[in-house]
Amino acid sequence: MASLLLKSTLALELPKINKALTQAHALLPDPVKPVAEHIFKAGGKRLRPFLTVLTGRLLGYDQDAIYRLAITLEMLHAATLLHDDVIDDAPLRRGQPAAHTKFSLTETILAGDALLAMGNAIVAEFNDPMLSSSFSKATSDTCAGEINEIRHQHDPNVSEATYFQIILGKTARLISCACEMGAILAHASKDQISASLAFGENIGIAFQLVDDALDFESEKITGKPTAGDLREGKMTLPVRYYLETLDNKAKEDFLEQFKRGSFTPDACQEIAAKIKDLALDQKTRTCANMYLAKAIDALNTLPDRQEKKLLLAMTDYVRDRKK
Amino acid sequence: MASLLLKSTLALELPKINKALTQAHALLPDPVKPVAEHIFKAGGKRLRPFLTVLTGRLLGYDQDAIYRLAITLEMLHAATLLHDDVIDDAPLRRGQPAAHTKFSLTETILAGDALLAMGNAIVAEFNDPMLSSSFSKATSDTCAGEINEIRHQHDPNVSEATYFQIILGKTARLISCACEMGAILAHASKDQISASLAFGENIGIAFQLVDDALDFESEKITGKPTAGDLREGKMTLPVRYYLETLDNKAKEDFLEQFKRGSFTPDACQEIAAKIKDLALDQKTRTCANMYLAKAIDALNTLPDRQEKKLLLAMTDYVRDRKK
Numbered sequence: 001m002a003s004l005l006l007k008s009t010l011a012l013e014l015p016k017i018n019k020a021l022t023q024a025h026a027l028l029p030d031p032v033k034p035v036a037e038h039i040f041k042a043g044g045k046r047l048r049p050f051l052t053v054l055t056g057r058l059l060g061y062d063q064d065a066i067y068r069l070a071i072t073l074e075m076l077h078a079a080t081l082l083h084d085d086v087i088d089d090a091p092l093r094r095g096q097p098a099a100h101t102k103f104s105l106t107e108t109i110l111a112g113d114a115l116l117a118m119g120n121a122i123v124a125e126f127n128d129p130m131l132s133s134s135f136s137k138a139t140s141d142t143c144a145g146e147i148n149e150i151r152h153q154h155d156p157n158v159s160e161a162t163y164f165q166i167i168l169g170k171t172a173r174l175i176s177c178a179c180e181m182g183a184i185l186a187h188a189s190k191d192q193i194s195a196s197l198a199f200g201e202n203i204g205i206a207f208q209l210v211d212d213a214l215d216f217e218s219e220k221i222t223g224k225p226t227a228g229d230l231r232e233g234k235m236t237l238p239v240r241y242y243l244e245t246l247d248n249k250a251k252e253d254f255l256e257q258f259k260r261g262s263f264t265p266d267a268c269q270e271i272a273a274k275i276k277d278l279a280l281d282q283k284t285r286t287c288a289n290m291y292l293a294k295a296i297d298a299l300n301t302l303p304d305r306q307e308k309k310l311l312l313a314m315t316d317y318v319r320d321r322k323k
Numbered sequence: 324m325a326s327l328l329l330k331s332t333l334a335l336e337l338p339k340i341n342k343a344l345t346q347a348h349a350l351l352p353d354p355v356k357p358v359a360e361h362i363f364k365a366g367g368k369r370l371r372p373f374l375t376v377l378t379g380r381l382l383g384y385d386q387d388a389i390y391r392l393a394i395t396l397e398m399l400h401a402a403t404l405l406h407d408d409v410i411d412d413a414p415l416r417r418g419q420p421a422a423h424t425k426f427s428l429t430e431t432i433l434a435g436d437a438l439l440a441m442g443n444a445i446v447a448e449f450n451d452p453m454l455s456s457s458f459s460k461a462t463s464d465t466c467a468g469e470i471n472e473i474r475h476q477h478d479p480n481v482s483e484a485t486y487f488q489i490i491l492g493k494t495a496r497l498i499s500c501a502c503e504m505g506a507i508l509a510h511a512s513k514d515q516i517s518a519s520l521a522f523g524e525n526i527g528i529a530f531q532l533v534d535d536a537l538d539f540e541s542e543k544i545t546g547k548p549t550a551g552d553l554r555e556g557k558m559t560l561p562v563r564y565y566l567e568t569l570d571n572k573a574k575e576d577f578l579e580q581f582k583r584g585s586f587t588p589d590a591c592q593e594i595a596a597k598i599k600d601l602a603l604d605q606k607t608r609t610c611a612n613m614y615l616a617k618a619i620d621a622l623n624t625l626p627d628r629q630e631k632k633l634l635l636a637m638t639d640y641v642r643d644r645k646k
Contacts, residue, residue: 029470083436087429106410109432110470113406113439117466120443120459124452132455136443143440147352147433 006313010050017049020067021074024122028114035103035111039078042096047207048073048178051314055182055196058307068122069131069185073178075119076139080146082112087150088232123181130184138177145169154233156255163235164205171211172204195298199311202295207318209288212236213281214323216272227268233261237287241280242271285319292319329636333373340372343390344397347445351437358426358434362401365419370530371396371501374637378505378519381630391445392454392508396501398442399462403469405435410473411555446504453507461500468492477556479578486558487528494534495527518621522634525618530641532611535559536604537646539595550591556584560610564603565594608642615642 021040028036049070056066085098086108092098100108116139123135149166152158179200183193215229216238229236235258243251257263263271275281292315299311344363351359372393379389408421409431415421422431439462446458472489475481502523506516538552539561552559558581566574580586586594598604615638622634 029467029474031470031474083432087432106473109406109410110466110473113435114463114466114470116436116439117459117462121456121463124456124459127452127456129447129450129452129455132452133444133447133450136440136447139440140437140444143433143437144352147354147437150429150433151354 003313003316006310006317009310010046013050013053014046016064016067017046017053017070017074020049020071024068024071024075024118028111028118032107032111032114035082035099035107036078036115038099038102039081039111040074042093044074044077046074048077048174051175051178051200051311052182052185054307054310054314055179055199056186057182058302058305058311059183059186059188059192059196060303061182061186065126066182066185069126069181070178072119072122072135073138073174073181075115075122076135076142077174079112079116079119080142082108082115084146126185128184131181134177134180134184138173141169141173145171145173149234152235154259154261155235156259158235160237160240163237163240167205167208167212168201171208172201175204175207176200192302195301198298199295199302202291202298203315203318206288206291206295206315209237209284209291210318210321213238213284213288214321216275216281217322227263227272230258230263230268230271231261233258237284238275238280241283242275242278245274245278245280289319326636326639329633329640332633336373336376337369339387339390340369340376340393340397343372343394347391347394347398347441351434351441355430355434355437358405358422358430359401359438361422361425362404362434363397365416367397367400369397371400371497374498374501374523374634375505375508377630377633377637378502378523379509380505381625381628381634382506382509382511382515382519383626384505384509388449389505389508392449392504393501395442395445395458396461396497396504398438398445399458399465400497402435402438402442403465405431405438407469449508451507454504457500457503457507461496464492464496468494468496472557475558477582477584478558479582481558483560483563486560486563490528490531490535491524494531495524498527498530499523515625518624521621522618522625525614525621526638526641529611529614529618529638532560532607532614533641533644536561536607536611537644539598539604540645550586550595553581553591553594554584554586556581560607561598561603564606565598565601568597568601568603612642 025033025036025040049067052070052073053066056069081093082099085093085100086105088098089100090098091101099111103111120132120135120139123131145166145168148162149170152162152166176197177200180193180197183196188196212229215236216227230239243254246254257267295315296312299308299315302308348356348359348363372390375393375396376389379392404416405422408416408423409428411421412423413421414424422434426434443455443458443462446454468489468491471485472493475485475489499520500523503516503520506519511519535552538559539550553562566577569577580590618638619635622631622638625631
C-alpha cells in the first residue's frame with residue numbers, strides 16, 4: 001500500500017533530514033540556538049525537505065548533498081513561524097508554547113533572521129544560480145503572502161481571488177520551491193522543473209485548503225482552538241461557503257462581526273457546528289481535491305520511478321490528513 | 324582636492340542609486356512600502372551602494388546594472404535597522420522617529436523581512452553564484468554580529484577580541500561585501516576580489532571605531548544622546564581606554580554599574596567629559612587610522628584609475644567624519 005510505503009520511506013529519510021538540520025543548527029550563533037531548537041522540536045512533519053529529497057531522487061540525483069539542500073526550506077519555514085509568533089502574539093504553536101512565550105522578543109526575531117540567513121547561505125553553497133533564484137523568489141513570495149494575509153485580516157470585502165493569492169504565497173510557494181529545488185539539483189529538463197514546481201504548488205494549495213477545513217473540525221484532533229481563523233479575521237473558504245448559505249440580514253450581521261472581530265467563543269463554536277452540519281468543511285476538501293488532481297497531472301509527466309509512487313502517496317496524505 | 328572630487332562624484336551617482344532603490348521599492352508588497360520609504364528617507368549616506376559602484380568601476384565594470392546590485396546591501400542594511408528598531412525599542416534612529424514608533428510591530432518586522440528577501444532576489448537575478456555566496460555570507464555574519472553584541476550587552480568581562488568580532492560582524496561585513504560584490508561583478512581576479520574585500524573590511528572597522536568615538540563627542544553634532552552606547556551596556560573602545568585610567572576601586576565600581584546598567588544621565592555626561600579630556604576619543608580615532616592604513620594598503624594593489632582616488636578619499640571621509 002502506498003501509505004505504508006510512504007511511512008516507511010519517511011522513517012528511513014527522517015533521520016538523515018534531522019541530521020542535516022542538527023549539523024546546520026550547530027553553526028548558528030549560540031544565543032539563538034535554543035530558539036531554533038525549540039521551533040525544530042515543536043513538531044512539523046519535515047514535509048518540505050522530504051519533497052525536495054523525493055523530487056531530486058525521482059529525477060535522478062543520488063547524492064547525500066540533497067539533505068543539506070532540503071533543510072533550507074525547513075529553515076526558511078521555521079524563520080517565518082518565529083516572526084509569526086512575535087506578530088500573532090498567540091500563546092500556542094502546534095499545541096506547544098509559542099517561541100515568544102519562552103524566549104525574548106529579541107531572541108525570537110534574531111533567531112528568525114539567523115535561520116533565514118543560514119538557509120540562504122546553504123543554498124548559495126551549491127553554486128547554482130537557479131537554486132539561489134528559486135529560493136530567494138520563494139522567500140519574497142512567502143513574505144508577500146504573509147503581509148497580504150495580515151492586510152486583509154477582518155476585511156469583509158476580501159475577494160476569493162485574493163484568498164487564493166494569499167494561500168499561494170503563505171503556504172504553497174515554499175512547497176513548490178521544495179519540489180523545484182529538488183528538480184534543479186537533479187539537472188532535470190526545463191519541463192520537468194516546471195512540472196515539479198506545479199506539483200508542489202498544487203499540493204501546497206490543497207494542503208492549506210485542508211488546513212482551513214480542519215480549522216472547523218474538532219479541537220481535540222488539531223490541538224488548535226476551533227475556528228481560530230475566524231477569530232483572527234481570516235476569510236477562509238469554509239467561511240465563504242458558509243456566507244453563501246446566509247440570507248442578506250444574517251450575512252450583514254456576520255460581516256459586521258467579522259470586521260469588528262467580535263465573535264464570542266460560543267458564536268465560533270456555533271458557526272463551526274453549522275459549517276460541519278452543512279458539510280462545508282467537506283466541500284472545502286472537495287476543492288482541495290481538485291488541486292490534488294492538478295498535482296497528479298503534473299506528476300504524471302515525470303519519469304516512472306519508485307519516488308513517483310511516494311509523491312502520489314503524498315497527495316493521499318494531504319487529502320486525508322486529520323490534523 | 325580629493326574630497327571635492329568625492330562630493331561631486333557622489334552628487335552624480337546618488338540620483339542613480341536612489342532611482343534603483345525607488346524602482347525596487349515599487350515592487351515591495353503595498354503594506355510595507357511606507358515602512359521601507361521611512362527607513363530609506365530617514366537619511367543614510369548610501370555608503371554601501373556607493374562603494375559597490377566605485378569598486379566595480381575601478382575594476383572595469385561599466386554598465387548601469389551595477390546600481391541594481393549596489394542597492395541590495397542598502398536593503399539588507401535597512402532590514403537590519405528595522406529589526407533593530409523593534410529590538411532596541413529606542414525612540415529615535417539617526418535623529419528621526421524610529422520605525423516602530425510610526426508603524427506597528429508587525430509592519431516593521433515584515434518590512435525588514437521583505438527588504439531582505441528582495442535584496443536576495445535581486446542578487447540572484449545576476450546569475451552569479453559568487454555574488455549570492457558573498458551576499459548570503461554577509462547576511463549571516465551581520466546577523467551573528469548583532470546577536471553577539473546583544474549577548475554581551477552589560478557584560479563587564481567581554482574581551483577586546485570579542486569587541487572587534489562584534490564590530491566586524493555588525494558593521495564591517497556589509498561594507499566588505501559591498502566592495503567584494505563590485506569586484507565580483509567586474510569579473511576581477513581572485514587577488515583583486517580579496518583586496519576589495521580587505522579594503523571594505525578595514526574601512527568598515529574604522530567606520531565603527533569612529534562611530535564609537537563619536538558616541539562620546541557632542542550630542543549636538545551626532546543627533547544621538549551622548550554616551551548612548553555606555554547606557555546600552557556596550558563596552559566600546561573608548562570605554563576600554565577609560566577603564567585603563569581608573570584605579571582598582573573605581574574600576575570595580577564602574578564595572579558594577581556597567582553590569583547593572585545603572586549609569587545616570589549625569590554620570591554618563593561626566594564620563595563622556597573625562598573621555599574627551601583624556602583624549603580617549605582621539606585615541607580611538609588613532610586606532611581607526613591603523614585600519615584605514617590597512618585599507619589603503621589593500622587599495623594600492625588595485626589598478627590606477629580615477630575611482631582609486633575616490634576610494635582613497637573615502638578613507639579621509641571615514642577618518643574625519645564628525646557625525
